[in-house]
Amino acid sequence: MARFPARPWAHRALGSLGLLCALLLVLTSAAGASAFKAVVSSNGSFSTSTLQLEGTTAGPDNCYSTGSGAGGSVTASKHASVYARLADTDRPALQHCLVECHHDLDIGRQAERDFLDGELLFVRGGGARRF
Amino acid sequence: MRRIGGHKRALVASLAAVAALGMTASSTLGGFSAGISNSASTFSSATIQLEESNGTITCYSTGSGGTGGPVTATNTNTTCTINGLVGTLDQVPGGTALTTTLTFTNVGNHAVTVASLVMGACTQATASDANLYVGSDTSFCNKVDVTIANTTTGAIDKCVYPTQVAACPALANADNLSTLAAQTFTAAGPGPLSVLAPAASATYVVTVQLDSGVATNIDQGLTATVPFTWSISQ
Numbered sequence: 001m002a003r004f005p006a007r008p009w010a011h012r013a014l015g016s017l018g019l020l021c022a023l024l025l026v027l028t029s030a031a032g033a034s035a036f037k038a039v040v041s042s043n044g045s046f047s048t049s050t051l052q053l054e055g056t057t058a059g060p061d062n063c064y065s066t067g068s069g070a071g072g073s074v075t076a077s078k079h080a081s082v083y084a085r086l087a088d089t090d091r092p093a094l095q096h097c098l099v100e101c102h103h104d105l106d107i108g109r110q111a112e113r114d115f116l117d118g119e120l121l122f123v124r125g126g127g128a129r130r131f
Numbered sequence: 132m133r134r135i136g137g138h139k140r141a142l143v144a145s146l147a148a149v150a151a152l153g154m155t156a157s158s159t160l161g162g163f164s165a166g167i168s169n170s171a172s173t174f175s176s177a178t179i180q181l182e183e184s185n186g187t188i189t190c191y192s193t194g195s196g197g198t199g200g201p202v203t204a205t206n207t208n209t210t211c212t213i214n215g216l217v218g219t220l221d222q223v224p225g226g227t228a229l230t231t232t233l234t235f236t237n238v239g240n241h242a243v244t245v246a247s248l249v250m251g252a253c254t255q256a257t258a259s260d261a262n263l264y265v266g267s268d269t270s271f272c273n274k275v276d277v278t279i280a281n282t283t284t285g286a287i288d289k290c291v292y293p294t295q296v297a298a299c300p301a302l303a304n305a306d307n308l309s310t311l312a313a314q315t316f317t318a319a320g321p322g323p324l325s326v327l328a329p330a331a332s333a334t335y336v337v338t339v340q341l342d343s344g345v346a347t348n349i350d351q352g353l354t355a356t357v358p359f360t361w362s363i364s365q
Contacts, residue, residue, distance in 0.1 A: 036241065037364035038181035038192035039207035044215030046229070046275050046308070046339050047258040047354040048222050048266070048346075074266045074351045 050074075177241035179206070181363050184234045185213045191238070198238045207362075215359040216277075216339050220260055224350075225343030228302060232282075233335045235361060237327035243363040246317065246324040246333070248279075248291065251358030253312040261352030268349040272309040275355050276302040276342050279311075281323055283333040288323040291316050291335065295323045304342040308355050327363055 052074075053065035180202075181192040190211035193200045217229040237243060253272035257265045268274070278299040279291040290299035292314070293306035300306075318324040325333035341350065 035365045036177065036179045037206055037362060038179045038237075038239070039205070039360060039362040040181050040183040040190050040192050040211050040235075041207065041209045041358060041360040042183070042190065042211035042213045042215060043356050043358050044337070045218045045354050045356045046216045046222065046341075047218070047220045047260075048271075048341060048350055048352060049220070050258075050261050050264045050352040051348075052264050074264065074348045 177365075178202075178239035179237065179241050179243060179363060179365060180239040181361065182236040182238045183211060183213060183361060184236075185231055186234075188213045215337055216355075216357065217337075220258060222341045224341045224346040226341060228338050228340040230336060230338045233337065233361075234332055235327065235335070235363075236332040237329055237363060240329045241365060242328040243326055243365055244318075245362075245364045246326050247362050248316045248324060248335075249360040249362070250312055250314050251360070253308045253355055253357045255353055255355050258352045258354045265352040266347075266349040268347075268353065270309070271350055271353045272312065272355045272357075273307050274304075274342050274346045274350050275308045275339055276304055276306060277308055277311050277337070277339045278302060278306060279316075280336045280338070281325060281333065282336050283325045286323075286325050286333070291323040299338075302338060302340050302342075304345055307342070308339075308357055312357055 180198065182198070183190045188211075190208055190213060191198065191200070192206050192208050193202055194208045194210065195201075213233070215231065215233065217231045219229055222229070255269075255271040257263070278293065280299045281289055281291050288295045289297055292299075292311055294300065295316075316323055318326045327333060
């Protein structure tokens with residue numbers, strides 16, 4: 001009686017095929033399952049405010065707490081220094097006048113201001129207040 | 132030839148005899164009988180329709196403007212404009228917490244056994260009124276504290292997030308929009324959500340606040356957005 005040699009590759013192939021069939025069966029069963037369902041989807045959003053200080057002077061330069069113009073990126077510094085440059089012809093003695101403004105989100109409602117001369121506008125919530 | 136003609140006559144006579152027998156059989160055979168025809172036999176399916184309301188806006192899973200309407204294969208409304216985080220602009224650290232109450236009703240006629248809330252990923256962008264004055268924080272979602280409570284009468288667990296034990300704790304930075312994102316809450320287990328009988332409602336309260344301990348200037352002018360997906364099924 002003739003005996004054929006064992007073929008491991010054939011066994012492995014058959015095993016893989018069996019596994020594939022089982023997986024296919026599971027997948028098709030899962031895909032075929034259905035149920036009544038009702039879904040409502042919506043977005044939730046949360047937004048923060050902005051607090052930016054603008055100093056206007058008699059000269060050509062306005063200053064902003066961000067160190068840039070209106071807008072721009074805000075740093076984490078709680079104490080923003082605004083250097084208001086006054087026009088030389090108006091007040092030579094105050095050529096470089098320091099206006100230091102403490103603006104902190106935590107104490108925003110009572111933001112301190114200090115200025116030596118010139119006009120300072122404290123801008124908050126879209127409004128402007130002249131000191 | 133004569134023989135063929137004879138056969139034809141015999142065939143015709145046989146057919147006539149059979150026909151006659153059939154006619155007499157149908158008219159003479161009889162008996163008692165009784166029958167009922169169920170012409171009103173029907174088979175009907177149930178309905179499951181989810182209604183969401185924040186007191187101002189009402190959405191339906193069918194996407195219709197009210198109860199009823201055609202149902203699509205997904206029965207999913209992705210255009211609901213209810214803001215699960217209230218959406219009021221210009222929040223500040225430690226400001227008054229924002230609270231929204233969301234009410235869900237099964238306006239269908241089948242009692243569901245599954246309820247789930249799937250949170251999407253939290254993303255951030257410039258606030259709509261920031262005028263390009265924006266903070267540089269790239270982890271703004273971490274700064275917004277949040278809780279979700281199930282205030283439905285008889286709710287098994289009163290809190291959905293952060294814990295599923297009794298009432299929700301006070302707002303804390305450990306529980307924020309980042310840690311809430313991508314989570315799924317169900318009614319299994321028992322879970323914190325309420326399953327709904329026909330016409331029954333469940334109420335959830337979402338509370339959010341910009342954390343006063345970790346938010347700084349770099350969190351100015353930003354908006355965090357998280358998708359809420361509420362579903363019920365049989």
